[in-house]
Amino acid sequence: MSAAANRDAKVELRHVGLCYFGWEGETEALRDVSFSVAPGEFVAIIGQSGCGKSTLLSLISGILKPTDGTVLVDGKPVAGPNRTVGYMLQQDYLFEWRTILENAVLGAEIQGADMRKARERAATLLTRYGLGRFLHYLPRQLSGGMRQRVALARTLCTEPDVVLLDEPFAALDSQTRIALADEVAEILRRESKTAILVTHDIGEAISMAERVIVLSRRPGQLKSDHAIRFASANGGRPTPFAARNTPEFNHYFNSLWQELEVHVEG
Amino acid sequence: MSKVDAAALANPSLQYRVWLKRERRGRIAVRTMQLLVLLVLLVLWEVLPRAQLVNPLLTSYPSALWPTFLQLLKETPQQASILSHTWATVLATVLGFTAAMVVGMVIAAALWWWSALYKVLDPYLVVANAMPKTAFVPIFYIWLGATLSIYGMSLAISLFITILMIYSGFQGVDSNKIKLAQTFGASKGQILTKVVLPGSVPTFIAALKVNAGLSLVGVIVGEFQSASLGLGYLIQYGSQIFKMNIVMTAITILALVSSLMYLAIAWLEAAVMRRR
Numbered sequence: 001m002s003a004a005a006n007r008d009a010k011v012e013l014r015h016v017g018l019c020y021f022g023w024e025g026e027t028e029a030l031r032d033v034s035f036s037v038a039p040g041e042f043v044a045i046i047g048q049s050g051c052g053k054s055t056l057l058s059l060i061s062g063i064l065k066p067t068d069g070t071v072l073v074d075g076k077p078v079a080g081p082n083r084t085v086g087y088m089l090q091q092d093y094l095f096e097w098r099t100i101l102e103n104a105v106l107g108a109e110i111q112g113a114d115m116r117k118a119r120e121r122a123a124t125l126l127t128r129y130g131l132g133r134f135l136h137y138l139p140r141q142l143s144g145g146m147r148q149r150v151a152l153a154r155t156l157c158t159e160p161d162v163v164l165l166d167e168p169f170a171a172l173d174s175q176t177r178i179a180l181a182d183e184v185a186e187i188l189r190r191e192s193k194t195a196i197l198v199t200h201d202i203g204e205a206i207s208m209a210e211r212v213i214v215l216s217r218r219p220g221q222l223k224s225d226h227a228i229r230f231a232s233a234n235g236g237r238p239t240p241f242a243a244r245n246t247p248e249f250n251h252y253f254n255s256l257w258q259e260l261e262v263h264v265e266g
Numbered sequence: 267m268s269k270v271d272a273a274a275l276a277n278p279s280l281q282y283r284v285w286l287k288r289e290r291r292g293r294i295a296v297r298t299m300q301l302l303v304l305l306v307l308l309v310l311w312e313v314l315p316r317a318q319l320v321n322p323l324l325t326s327y328p329s330a331l332w333p334t335f336l337q338l339l340k341e342t343p344q345q346a347s348i349l350s351h352t353w354a355t356v357l358a359t360v361l362g363f364t365a366a367m368v369v370g371m372v373i374a375a376a377l378w379w380w381s382a383l384y385k386v387l388d389p390y391l392v393v394a395n396a397m398p399k400t401a402f403v404p405i406f407y408i409w410l411g412a413t414l415s416i417y418g419m420s421l422a423i424s425l426f427i428t429i430l431m432i433y434s435g436f437q438g439v440d441s442n443k444i445k446l447a448q449t450f451g452a453s454k455g456q457i458l459t460k461v462v463l464p465g466s467v468p469t470f471i472a473a474l475k476v477n478a479g480l481s482l483v484g485v486i487v488g489e490f491q492s493a494s495l496g497l498g499y500l501i502q503y504g505s506q507i508f509k510m511n512i513v514m515t516a517i518t519i520l521a522l523v524s525s526l527m528y529l530a531i532a533w534l535e536a537a538v539m540r541r542r
Contacts, residue, residue: 091442098464
């Protein structure tokens with residue numbers, strides 16, 4: 001049934017499992033995870049640290065191969081990193097020896113794209129993100145929020161359809177974090193990208209995504225799948241910042257909080 | 267984006283000017299003390315032998331250096347002027363440490379590329395690095411002959427430490443930067459040229475600093491054994507015929523050569539690091 005039903009899925013995971021091997025033994029990070037993401041959909045995956053959320057993104061991006069099951073992008077099994085999928089990591093990891101513009105075209109350069117076009121596109125993106133003045137600056141001259149915007153430009157410069165976001169705001173202070181979440185959500189929606197956001201921040205997940213998937217503790221298994229709707233916002237999707245002020249936000253927050261079984265250990 | 271405000275720079279506050287003045291005075295004081303230390307050493311070196319507190323035959327005098335130098339310009343053992351001796355040593359040193367850098371970098375890159383190779387060779391590299399390479403001077407002389415053995419010693423003495431330093435520099439490159447390149451589908455060659463090599467530039471500079479000194483040691487020791495040209499030879503010759511003037515002049519030139527190499531590397535470092 002699922003194969004036919006999900007023919008239009010942009011990203012699909014079928015019974016995916018992953019084990020890490022080491023001298024100390026093997027660690028089962030993910031067990032039998034199946035879900036699919038429609039084109040243009042914004043999905044958040046939440047779970048406690050160590051539940052395999054980031055591993056899930058590495059599998060979709062193709063830099064890791066599943067021990068069990070299949071990952072499909074556009075209906076085709078993922079064999080390795082490919083241009084359809086862009087991956088934004090937890091920190092910006094800008095190369096300190098490259099200027100902002102040179103950093104933003106890194107992906108295009110590695111993929112052997114037309115560099116003149118790539119530079120133009122990167123400059124356009126950076127200017128749109130308010131970094132037009134800083135194209136030839138070095139990363140160390142920029143603040144954390146600015147650096148993460150460069151990282152976003154670097155991801156989008158290669159024009160992926162699917163954008164994977166691995167706690168992209170975790171390293172930022174709380175104000176920058178909320179402001180940047182607004183910007184990023186807006187940019188991804190406007191360019192109608194399919195987005196998968198991994199986070200342990202429940203508020204971030206609810207405010208940005210249309211769907212929140214909850215993973216259990218290790219080994220990560222799919223625990224539940226929630227559609228996020230904001231009826232009070234007149235049918236339209238509120239910005240992440242506005243979403244935080246709706247009555248639905250609190251409702252979702254409370255039910256997800258209970259589901260995560262958050263408790264402080266030690 | 268300089269943290270210093272341009273307007274404030276054009277119109278410094280009184281407190282800032284006071285601070286600047288104090289900092290400048292501090293710098294001048296340090297330089298003055300450094301020169302003073304040198305001066306005291308030179309004066310002691312001149313006065314103690316003249317006062318017969320140490321035997322002048324053993325130490326010579328600083329004031330004898332310049333006349334000796336002038337005399338060595340005209341005639342030296344082996345008929346070469348002291349400039350030719352200096353040149354021979356400098357050339358061997360530069361060749362030695364350039365070769366050590368290039369060969370060391372290539373080997374380190376190969377070890378990075380084939381990690382199994384590194385796992386196998388690791389203990390041998392560590393032992394080779396810990397061995398006193400100077401023990402091989404006589405063997406190199408037999409194997410390589412007079413001139414090549416000097417170059418060989420200069421290379422051998424700095425090669426293993428270069429490999430180990432650069433390899434650990436490669437290992438020290440943030441694995442998340444490599445992961446980032448992989449998300450774009452980077453090949454191993456691209457990871458090497460776009461991430462690992464440019465990320466290791468500070469290590470290259472550190473290796474250069476270590477090597478400049480080590481290669482000079484290699485050349486001098488090599489020359490002790492086998493040369494008929496070079497400052498090492500001059501030192502050996504001078505001490506054999508008990509002419510401390512020649513020995514001390516050669517050693518002073520060595521000190522100058524080391525200082526110049528240090529300055530050259532410091533300049534290179536500043537030029538490279540400006541972009542970081």
